[in-house]
Amino acid sequence: MTTDLPVITDVRLTPILIADPPLLNLSGVHQPYTPRLIVELVTDGGIVGLGETYGDSAYLTRAHELARELVGLPVSAINTIGGLGRAESTLIDATPAASGLRGALTTDKIRLSVVSAFEVAAFDALGKHLGVPVHTLLGGKVRDRVEYSGYLFYKWAEHPDGDVPADPWGAALDPDGIVALARKFLVHGGFRSFKLKGGVFAPDEEIAAIKALAQAFPGAPLRLDPNGGWSLPTALRVAEELTGIVEYLEDPTATVEDMAEVHRRSGIPLATNMIVTSLAEVKPTFDLNAVQIVLSDHHFWGGLQATRDLAATCRAYGKGLSMHSNTHLGISLAAMTHVAATVPNLAYACDTHYPWQSEDIITDRFTFTAGALDVPDLPGLGVNLNHDTLARLHERWTTMPAMRERDDTAALRRAEARIHASRSEHNWTTAP
Amino acid sequence: MTTDLPVITDVRLTPILIADPPLLNLSGVHQPYTPRLIVELVTDGGIVGLGETYGDSAYLTRAHELARELVGLPVSAINTIGGLGRAESTLIDATPAASGLRGALTTDKIRLSVVSAFEVAAFDALGKHLGVPVHTLLGGKVRDRVEYSGYLFYKWAEHPDGDVPADPWGAALDPDGIVALARKFLVHGGFRSFKLKGGVFAPDEEIAAIKALAQAFPGAPLRLDPNGGWSLPTALRVAEELTGIVEYLEDPTATVEDMAEVHRRSGIPLATNMIVTSLAEVKPTFDLNAVQIVLSDHHFWGGLQATRDLAATCRAYGKGLSMHSNTHLGISLAAMTHVAATVPNLAYACDTHYPWQSEDIITDRFTFTAGALDVPDLPGLGVNLNHDTLARLHERWTTMPAMRERDDTAALRRAEARIHASRSEHNWTTAP
Numbered sequence A, B: 001m002t003t004d005l006p007v008i009t010d011v012r013l014t015p016i017l018i019a020d021p022p023l024l025n026l027s028g029v030h031q032p033y034t035p036r037l038i039v040e041l042v043t044d045g046g047i048v049g050l051g052e053t054y055g056d057s058a059y060l061t062r063a064h065e066l067a068r069e070l071v072g073l074p075v076s077a078i079n080t081i082g083g084l085g086r087a088e089s090t091l092i093d094a095t096p097a098a099s100g101l102r103g104a105l106t107t108d109k110i111r112l113s114v115v116s117a118f119e120v121a122a123f124d125a126l127g128k129h130l131g132v133p134v135h136t137l138l139g140g141k142v143r144d145r146v147e148y149s150g151y152l153f154y155k156w157a158e159h160p161d162g163d164v165p166a167d168p169w170g171a172a173l174d175p176d177g178i179v180a181l182a183r184k185f186l187v188h189g190g191f192r193s194f195k196l197k198g199g200v201f202a203p204d205e206e207i208a209a210i211k212a213l214a215q216a217f218p219g220a221p222l223r224l225d226p227n228g229g230w231s232l233p234t235a236l237r238v239a240e241e242l243t244g245i246v247e248y249l250e251d252p253t254a255t256v257e258d259m260a261e262v263h264r265r266s267g268i269p270l271a272t273n274m275i276v277t278s279l280a281e282v283k284p285t286f287d288l289n290a291v292q293i294v295l296s297d298h299h300f301w302g303g304l305q306a307t308r309d310l311a312a313t314c315r316a317y318g319k320g321l322s323m324h325s326n327t328h329l330g331i332s333l334a335a336m337t338h339v340a341a342t343v344p345n346l347a348y349a350c351d352t353h354y355p356w357q358s359e360d361i362i363t364d365r366f367t368f369t370a371g372a373l374d375v376p377d378l379p380g381l382g383v384n385l386n387h388d389t390l391a392r393l394h395e396r397w398t399t400m401p402a403m404r405e406r407d408d409t410a411a412l413r414r415a416e417a418r419i420h421a422s423r424s425e426h427n428w429t430t431a432p
Helices: A059-069 A079-084 A107-130 A175-189 A203-216 A232-240 A256-266 A279-287 A304-316 A330-340 A387-399 A409-421 B058-072 B078-082 B107-130 B175-189 B203-216 B231-244 B256-266 B279-287 B304-316 B330-342 B386-397 B408-421
Strands: A008-021 A031-042 A048-055 A091-093 A144-146 A150-153 A193-198 A222-225 A248-250 A271-272 A293-297 A322-323 A370-375 B010-019 B033-041 B049-052 B089-094 B145-147 B152-154 B194-197 B222-224 B248-250 B270-272 B293-296 B320-323 B372-374
Touching: A008 A059, A008 A107, A031 A059, A031 A387, A048 A059, A048 A107, A048 A330, A059 A107, A059 B194, A079 A107, A079 A271, A079 A304, A144 A271, A150 A175, A150 B320, A150 B330, A175 A203, A193 A203, A193 B203, A193 B248, A203 A222, A232 A248, A232 A256, A256 A271, A256 A279, A271 B010, A271 B058, A293 A304, A304 A330, A322 B386, A387 B222, A387 B304, A409 B293, B010 B058, B010 B078, B010 B270, B010 B386, B033 B058, B033 B107, B033 B386, B049 B058, B049 B107, B049 B330, B058 B107, B078 B107, B078 B203, B107 B304, B107 B330, B152 B175, B175 B194, B175 B203, B175 B231, B203 B222, B203 B231, B231 B248, B231 B256, B256 B270, B304 B320, B304 B330
Parallel strands: A150 A193, A193 A222, A222 A248, A248 A271, A271 A293, A293 A322, B152 B194, B194 B222, B222 B248, B248 B270, B270 B293, B293 B320
Antiparallel strands: A008 A031, A031 A048, A144 A370, B010 B033, B033 B049, B145 B372
16 A cells, blocks of 8 residues: 655745855855755654755745745655746846856746755655655665865955954965865865866966866866856967866856857867756757756756756757755755766766855764765765754844845955955956 | 665566557558567565566567666666666667667667666566655656547458457548547547557548548547658648648658658647657757657656656757557556656647557556546556466467567568558659
């Protein structure tokens, strides 16, 4: 006979603020705290499923709206949850950088990022109920370990904001600093490949940093990602300098047309988490061969099944697949690791911000060894919530309204006002 | 703690011959018996998972080879099973008709049809073990009923072969006969949409049959499928006659280029189960917009997950999705129904030969009502094997070696030799 499957009776949404180091990117600098939303699907059988997503107010509002529709559904209704609230999508912000480094922002992308956390939480609850890991519910792992890259950022030694948490990583503002940071990542988790977040300093400086990494770590796969911040001439110049040195350039330019032109003229493989972040963006981008590698992100695509769907589309079109990361905690890292373990064509190390996060709301933090994580084999995601930490980080959220929206640009403006720093040019304005 | 998942200890492969009516198609006529292969995955916990696929010798040989690799795997290793035996694919037969009306035949297509049965059997065993229906393991059903079309064939009243089973359907050899057959399908299972297998008589006769159906069943979705048997001028002529009358034409011509041309010049929606039946065929066909609707078939694509992967690719490319059928029994019908229930973008009634099969190896045959099936909610596929029937149909297989390969052409040759029948022309050889 059929097991009665748990039914969702309540959805707890807990916005939190987590400490974040002063990491630099095209838009500015990470604020001392960044918002995340922790989702708990409570079921009639007492099982609670966990999910995690963006915590900015637009996401939080949408989560509260959609949470009402979850109540009464069985946790097995994964396909239904992915479609909750689907409607005509409207453009919110066409500027990639301003909309959080994820390409143009639409109402449907916000919806998908919300349902991704619900879907992950449903998978977690279903796995716990059935006594199987989430990867079993995705067809079973095809690898026992998932490789991650060491995600390097230019960074300041400390936030200029005053009384905020310090971090142990120190400053990294030139090639030597980036190599030193990579060595710390090697000690920290044995990372064997490195990604540098670029778009911060002049391209020549970033090229020099990548070349310094190549010299310091011969044979290590390397990537450079300026979040679409370069002009076409700049991107072509960087491509010329780094062909054969990076495994791919990530979003060197911001438009489909310029990306296609960069690849056509340079031949360098291009990856993206900005011009292909939703189904509607697949065909126009693939048709122009504007990318060769798509960076999946279950938060962007609407969950773990949607991530597998993207992987299938990439297989059909001969596109490579890797995985994007934004600031996240252990629930999302578990979800990323489960789905990554089940996708046959994930041929690159995944990105993760996780080593930068000093705080987590799970009881046992993940530890990287040899640049990889063991795929959890416990029921569900295999992680548990630390309710005390959750309460403390939520309390921080209630007391710091100014930090509730991630805004790297605002943080930089504040910093500049205080420290009178001036930033380098990102681009040559004419062809070099 | 994690449940120990059942491990495959044995794979029983039982080739059978099932009775089949004298249905006509482009290649010839169905023989009195057609081969199928029944798969039983035996596990250490005593659970047996069921699968079904093509039974011709090439499939049977490959199944015996790959079955050895299954032993020792947990039944949850769905993703691994789908990849068993993957190797460089080689062309076996480029002629669609000769290779069984499924487009060009390759070694990998045979492999995929074999692993599809293994994958379905693994899903069945996993579902039985966990106490959940297969659709739950595919993310949950998004509909409670799956619609099927009434699959009409031109047919003879009886096989010309002599002492073989009769069928209750009678002859259908002209428009009146096809309409009468459709009325029987309406009585039989309440089918609300109809597909006619064409490529048998002159196109004008088949156009007349479709128009007769449209008159007899106003508003019913209709389809005509000559299995790629028409020339480009013929296909264009049929498209002109049937635009607005059929919901789509299925494989009017045999090549990607001609299909693209038919759609470009006529605008009629085209479906296929011949030019897109594997991942490698997706991109070249979609790039030319040679099809608008892909007919999925879990036997072709390598299982239920692969079917969902195809559905995802179709979503990304704005292609419609429907479902193809070849002669099959209740295990495959259950598998088709489970996966169809979970695919959001399955907007057309599925095809099935099932009403034509008078024999089945499951204990309780499926019954269509209002042209649809209830999605099974019992654990696994929700069907049980009738071991007596299986033994009897296998015994038939052992005693009738001449029937072990499906060969509609040979059957027609034999029939023609006996009844001196002559067939009509399929094509206008010049533009009409």
